[in-house]
Amino acid sequence: MTEPAIHLHELCKTYRVPERESGMGAALKSLFHRRMQDIKAVDRLTFDLSPGEIVGFLGPNGAGKTTTLKMLSGLLHPTGGEGTVLGSIPWKRERPFLRQITLVMGQRNQLVWDIPAADSFELNRVIYRLSSTDFRHTLNELTELLDLGPLLKKPVRNLSLGERMKCEIAAALLHRPQVVFLDEPTIGLDVTMQRRIRAFIAEYNRRSGATVLLTSHYMADVAALCKRVIVIHHGRLLFDGDLSALVQQFTAHKTIVVQLEDCHADLHTYGEVINCEDGRFTLRVPKAQTAHVTERLLADLPVIDLLVEDPPIEEVIDQVFTQEAA
Amino acid sequence: MNTLRLIYVFFRVSVLNETAYRVNFFVQLFQSILELGTALAGLAVIFSYTQSLGGWRPNEMLALVGVYFLVGGIISLVIQPGMAALIDSVRDGTLDFTLTKPEDAQLLVSIQRVAIWSLLDLLMGTGVLITALVLLGKSVGLGEAVQFIGMLLAGAVIVYSFWLILASLSFWFVRVENLLEIFQSMYQAGRWPISLYPGWLRFALTFIVPVAFATTVPAEALTGRLGGPTLLEAIGLAILLFAIARVIWRLGLRRYSGASA
Numbered sequence A: 001m002t003e004p005a006i007h008l009h010e011l012c013k014t015y016r017v018p019e020r021e022s023g024m025g026a027a028l029k030s031l032f033h034r035r036m037q038d039i040k041a042v043d044r045l046t047f048d049l050s051p052g053e054i055v056g057f058l059g060p061n062g063a064g065k066t067t068t069l070k071m072l073s074g075l076l077h078p079t080g081g082e083g084t085v086l087g088s089i090p091w092k093r094e095r096p097f098l099r100q101i102t103l104v105m106g107q108r109n110q111l112v113w114d115i116p117a118a119d120s121f122e123l124n125r126v127i128y129r130l131s132s133t134d135f136r137h138t139l140n141e142l143t144e145l146l147d148l149g150p151l152l153k154k155p156v157r158n159l160s161l162g163e164r165m166k167c168e169i170a171a172a173l174l175h176r177p178q179v180v181f182l183d184e185p186t187i188g189l190d191v192t193m194q195r196r197i198r199a200f201i202a203e204y205n206r207r208s209g210a211t212v213l214l215t216s217h218y219m220a221d222v223a224a225l226c227k228r229v230i231v232i233h234h235g236r237l238l239f240d241g242d243l244s245a246l247v248q249q250f251t252a253h254k255t256i257v258v259q260l261e262d263c264h265a266d267l268h269t270y271g272e273v274i275n276c277e278d279g280r281f282t283l284r285v286p287k288a289q290t291a292h293v294t295e296r297l298l299a300d301l302p303v304i305d306l307l308v309e310d311p312p313i314e315e316v317i318d319q320v321f322t323q324e325a326a
Numbered sequence B: 001m002n003t004l005r006l007i008y009v010f011f012r013v014s015v016l017n018e019t020a021y022r023v024n025f026f027v028q029l030f031q032s033i034l035e036l037g038t039a040l041a042g043l044a045v046i047f048s049y050t051q052s053l054g055g056w057r058p059n060e061m062l063a064l065v066g067v068y069f070l071v072g073g074i075i076s077l078v079i080q081p082g083m084a085a086l087i088d089s090v091r092d093g094t095l096d097f098t099l100t101k102p103e104d105a106q107l108l109v110s111i112q113r114v115a116i117w118s119l120l121d122l123l124m125g126t127g128v129l130i131t132a133l134v135l136l137g138k139s140v141g142l143g144e145a146v147q148f149i150g151m152l153l154a155g156a157v158i159v160y161s162f163w164l165i166l167a168s169l170s171f172w173f174v175r176v177e178n179l180l181e182i183f184q185s186m187y188q189a190g191r192w193p194i195s196l197y198p199g200w201l202r203f204a205l206t207f208i209v210p211v212a213f214a215t216t217v218p219a220e221a222l223t224g225r226l227g228g229p230t231l232l233e234a235i236g237l238a239i240l241l242f243a244i245a246r247v248i249w250r251l252g253l254r255r256y257s258g259a260s261a
Helices: A024-032 A065-072 A117-127 A132-146 A161-173 A191-208 A219-225 A243-250 A287-300 A313-325 B002-019 B023-047 B058-092 B095-099 B105-111 B116-136 B142-171 B177-191 B199-208 B216-222 B228-256
Strands: A006-019 A035-049 A054-058 A080-085 A101-105 A179-183 A211-215 A228-233 A236-242 A253-260 A272-277 A280-286 A303-309
Touching: A006 A065, A035 A065, A035 A080, A035 A228, A035 A236, A054 A065, A054 A191, A054 A219, A065 A080, A065 A179, A065 A211, A101 A161, A101 B095, A117 A161, A117 B002, A132 A161, A132 A191, A161 A191, A191 A211, A191 A219, A211 A219, A219 A313, A228 A243, A228 A313, A236 A243, A243 A313, A253 A287, A280 A287, A287 A303, B002 B105, B002 B116, B023 B058, B023 B116, B058 B095, B058 B105, B058 B116, B058 B142, B058 B177, B058 B216, B095 B105, B095 B228, B105 B142, B105 B228, B142 B177, B142 B216, B142 B228, B177 B199, B216 B228
Parallel strands: A054 A211, A054 A228, A101 A179, A179 A211
Antiparallel strands: A006 A035, A006 A080, A228 A236, A253 A280, A253 A303, A272 A280
């Protein structure tokens, strides 16, 4: 049994925030007296990540994902529980630990705005005390994988959002971290660029064996990269396991797509008709009845093609959160 | 060793960054000349009425103006830009990137931005200082030179620590730019010898906003009027303030990361 790369046990983070009513009177009152309110951002979170794993960290806005990532990268102190990353306690912020991790935030940038990325990389080279040879080698590899060649010499402000993100990611990986925290790395990017970044993350993980914890709102990112997902909501763990098991556990329905010769058939006796276009019908049926309905469809109707699918992952996730709320 | 390399690389990046906006160079040039011209004209007016101001003769006052510009140059070259950037990064959260780096965060924050065009103030200040010394016909002895450099360093450390304390307040109160503005205005008082001011203001300019140690004291060292007690006071205050600034910075970081919450 190898030691986990990331280990959390009952990790908690409670924020104390000032409570404030709207209006002028309340604003004046709050100058002198503030009522504080406790917000549990992360509530007794427990999970382990093995070295080399890529895990998707999911949850709606405000679920506590970023707070957790910040604790694991040493930026925040927890209010309770334990956590280790590569055997170190992150919030002690010891240098050997910091040298082995990286944090990429899709919504913020660390590159200096007015100068070419190559010059910002140089800053990181000195900060991480990388030898010229190692630095060259890594930079060449990243340049090749991310196709950075023409971008490195342009001022960062002249790059497109996607180009900038590629440079941000490269800057964050120059020191070859063993643990990579990615917070919404593909946010705001177009589909092609998302796919590009995704492919890169997979390749980087394969080559370096780094452990990756990834949050994303794009389920395509998660489906493409992560076998395992951890779902949290209101700071609490909802699910930890295979992505396919998540689908199994949280969906009571399957989707059957049938292609018929007859465009005007009435299929409502077989299941809920979600969509019908040129004889292509999409039905929603309870999972337990899938086999039975399929059998009936094939027996009763002139079927050209038939496909049984799990609902799209977005729908599943949505269901997970609404179930929790109910 | 690595610290020096870091400073060099950050300086280089700042130079690259600023040369992207060449117009700033001319703006700064204009501003520096204007400011220096005003200061010199003011002296000329005053010394057309009197031969000595609070015991300072014209050329000694000129030396003080030189020091004032020299130290002002240091402040706007490294101290002010870095601290302003710190306040911004606390507000927009980019301080996170600094804190995940395996290097002392205070160092990284302090050298992160250099406004190179402020070198102009520094150069002009040095020029005025040298002119004043030539006019004084004074050969500066080794002892005075060492004292002067020592006091200049102590003054710089004092001002830096003071700014770091103010900027660290942004960990508690998000908007503190105005405090920095207040310091800039108070600093202008350092253009005149501190002995000219009434007692309460002299006290304030020495111990509350330590402008005196940044300008008057180095100028005193150069003109040979510095007593041993002031020298020790300056060094003592530099060490003390630096230590206090370090403590407040660390408390601020702890608050930022919620260690105390």
